[in-house]
Amino acid sequence: MTKKRNNRKNLLTAVYATSLVIAFIVVAAVAAWQYATVSYRSASGECYLYIPKNISRDAMTDSLKKLDEDFGSRVSTLFDMMNGNVERAHGAYLVDRNTTALNLARRLKNGRQSPVKVTFNNLRTMGQLADRVASQL
16 A cells, blocks of 8 residues: 555656656746847837958957847857857848847858948949949959
């Protein structure tokens, strides 16, 4: 009889421990999701993030924090967690109200830049365009 009670007690203890572990995992997953899906909030609505070539990781973090202190540190943390390569992240990135920290970190990691419009005035031929572009490089 006592052996049956001990087995039952051990089973209940195992069920409680398993339930506690599952609850902890669910809470941690929800917290991580909330951390990663914070959207960029700005009064202007959108802005460009410019990351130059040969930038250090600390300088990139500072550039991200210029957007918003909290948002920039979240993007930087997620970028580090994804093992992002700073050398690949150079370019111009459009950040608007719908951009989440996870979305921007993925775009930086993959080097998926936003298109930038370029306008040339007073150029009539392809030769003039080639000369202008060559002088800028």
